Amino acid sequence: MSKKGRILVAMSGGLDSTVTAVMLAEEGYEVVGITMKTWDYASSGSSKKETGCCSLDSINDARTIAVKHGIHHMILDIRDEFGDFVINNFVDEYIAGRTPNPCVLCNTHIKWEALLKRANQLDCEFIATGHYAQVRKENNRYVVSKGLDENKDQSYVLWGLSQASLDRTRFPLGQFRKTEIRQMAIDMGYEELAKKSESYEICFVPDNDYRGFLKRRVNGLEERVEGGDFVTRGGKVLGKHRGYPFYTVGQRKGLEIALGEPMFVLEIEPETNRVILGREEELKQKGMWVRGLNMGKYAAIDSPLETITKVRYKDPGTLANIIQEGDRMKVIFNSDVKAIAPGQSAVFYEGNDVVGGGWIEKAFDI
Template structure:
């Protein structure tokens, strides 16, 4: 009989999730390991020149590494095929966002709509009270709400990608690594006998995009994007056509090295899919103070009455900056930053903090100076 009950641990085969499972086992939980097969190898890798064995995270080798950790712990391990749910929501939305001129964030989508629901469904089937992952974040109950906070290791903190996890899902979630630093994780892996993962490199790729080559991925999934080549690069200040691009889906706000000369470095300022136009300009043209976000999920607070001064992040590696945030209805907000932010990209997430605690997050619709554009249609949530 375990001291703390059963916990379903998401095991990717990396050092983080392996140590998370080991820590929970040492704490007296009955650990059940699960590795989720989220994408179809042949569809994603076909024509990419990348083999299964070298395809980044979630490969067959990773699954075997996860199983080896579970065996050492004396825990059961299973691979769960969620390719249909993952593809219908995450991959289709990834493609749709680029075709809508937006910059997608598939990790948030996966956490919000796929991973937690899939884990909890399997946890219920296996009699597990909790689920756990190797994210560098913390969760606690405060004032009747479940609050996600930054992980202790600032360089590895993953609270940004967890803003969309629902309150009832957080209530059953454990983050064993939240109070640890990466160097300690690797030391613990060696001490636990997980030599095959202790020095394993972290994967920073999108799991279903081989070699992080999203252009090649899009070209294989949507061959019609080739017909968009030759659209205009338009200068943000003069309106002059200053070059021709490879197709607007292949560009993101803030991107440089565009192969055009403006007399100074050129950056993508805005994307206009309706006219196949990529607006470019100097770095100064990327500066924005105001953004709006929709699809907002509230964390530490259930909403904002009036205005609140919070720390705001506009991308995963963003250190954040102070902003005044105002609620616009149940699931929308407006944020005005004290100083201009660079490359506020529609489709990315804006996440707002009270100290280390996540207050709210949502999808950036547009910065104030950008032209209004319709958000892509969201496909229906999968039934898990």
């Protein structure tokens, strides 16, 4: 038995999870590596080579690395759970006129559950991933906070993790910068891996064409939604569109309509198949409702709390007051926020700490 016990590490074959696994092994943990197969690329309908964390190449890379370092490795097939939950939700959200966050759903509802279940079977006390984030216990709560490297921080995608999951989760890379991790990989003999570019695509949409994916996934979708109206907020018809699910709030490019000035998608109305367009300034709003809360630093918010609230992954955040009303959060921003998209994640920060998060329900003006 190792001096620090057994830990289950999610290994994707990429830079971050490789350094995580090798680092923990060198620290004295008995590392068990696990790679999850979430999606069958042959069924994606894409001609593009497999990419991302769940491709066959990545799985083989993870196994090779594990064997080299004497790490027991296994592959876990979670395609059924992934398809039933993440992909069905992805499709349902677009059909409902929202913009989904599949990676958040996958992390919080599929991968962590699968990791903890297997950790129990293998008598692993902890699980570890290569996310750039930190977790600590404070006032009997497990608190996720930003990773040291602000440019690579991934706390935004972890807002949905339960307290029970965080109790057994470790983020070894949270205290390092990406440049340091790349150097560690080079020192470990993985120079090629250190130079490898990162993929930001959704794993089951490898060509980044979500519209094509929806068309292949939903029989008769194009025929059902094509020919709806582009309209202004006042209801003036501007032209025809290709179907409301194929647009997202804030979109400017690819509208295929010439109006003499740049126009943006302001709202999507699935019930009428209308897409509302307007000028850039019309995208700005002062408030929103957030549903499906998962609270982190505090179990609940009893009075208005000043936070920095992010409405998308790369959003630097905006100062806002949040007021909890049951399972919903009312958010009042101190300044205008552009392109608040229903379906995306909203995450509330107090300093570097994640107070909680949820799904954007709707935006409003004050």
